[in-house]
Amino acid sequence: MKTIKGLKWSHFQGLYDQHLSGKSILELGVLQGASLIEHKKRFQHVFGIDMNEVQVPGCTVYQCNVNNLQRLRSIGEEIVSKVGPLDAIIDDGSHRPFNQYKVFRTLWPFLAEGGMYAIEDLHMARKWRWRFWTALGLPSVPRLLKELNNEQHEWSWDNEDIPRKRPYTIHIYPNIIFIQKITHEIKNVWTEKVV
Numbered sequence: 389m390k391t392i393k394g395l396k397w398s399h400f401q402g403l404y405d406q407h408l409s410g411k412s413i414l415e416l417g418v419l420q421g422a423s424l425i426e427h428k429k430r431f432q433h434v435f436g437i438d439m440n441e442v443q444v445p446g447c448t449v450y451q452c453n454v455n456n457l458q459r460l461r462s463i464g465e466e467i468v469s470k471v472g473p474l475d476a477i478i479d480d481g482s483h484r485p486f487n488q489y490k491v492f493r494t495l496w497p498f499l500a501e502g503g504m505y506a507i508e509d510l511h512m513a514r515k516w517r518w519r520f521w522t523a524l525g526l527p528s529v530p531r532l533l534k535e536l537n538n539e540q541h542e543w544s545w546d547n548e549d550i551p552r553k554r555p556y557t558i559h560i561y562p563n564i565i566f567i568q569k570i571t572h573e574i575k576n577v578w579t580e581k582v583v
């Protein structure tokens with residue numbers, strides 16, 4: 389028996405309990421495997437990705453640097469071919485704002501309808517060096533949120549009467565956001581009241 393260490397903010401576990409469910413989960417950023425072992429208590433299929441080689445009993449861990457988006461995509465395809473679209477994805481990997489953005493855009497298609505995507509440690513984007521790179525045009529989570537907001541709403545500028553699918557429900561907490569893939573079709577509905 390050996391003790392391994394994990395690193396998470398104190399409120400995250402409660403938020404996982406509230407927002408994450410289903411059969412399969414993928415976490416980017418494994419470290420020694422503590423969070424994967426915790427996920428194993430609730431998920432049947434637990435996958436991890438880390439730039440370092442790590443082995444975690446009962447879990448499948450892929451060695452991959454998240455800068456390699458092609459490899460990331462092929463890991464997504466492999467997981468989906470084994471267990472179907474993922475119920476949950478957590479990005480606790482590099483914490484660099486441009487990685488968080490690109491990893492989301494790469495892995496989002498592998499998330500199941502109703503599934504939840506969490507991005508952790510958003511406060512890192514406030515560090516001066518990342519603000520500098522973001523100011524120079526590198527993508528970030530704040531930019532992602534702006535884009536998702538546009539994707540949700542750009543349609544209504546032209547015609548409010550066209551029914552439209554809205555794929556994102558977003559929950560923002562300190563240091564973490566959860567983005568849920570719910571493609572509910574919505575439309576404007578007239579109501580009549582007798583007065």
Ligand SMILES: C[S@@+](CC[C@H](N)C(=O)[O-])C[C@H]1O[C@@H](n2cnc3c(N)ncnc32)[C@H](O)[C@@H]1O
Pocket residue numbers: 393394395396415416417418419420421422423424437438439440452453454455480481482483
């Ligand atoms: C905060 S730790 C993860 C902690 C883990 N989720 C836990 O709770 O025990 C971040 C991990 O991300 C990995 N990482 C950092 N940069 C990465 C990159 N560019 N690609 C893949 N993994 C990376 C590190 O090797 C490290 O294991």
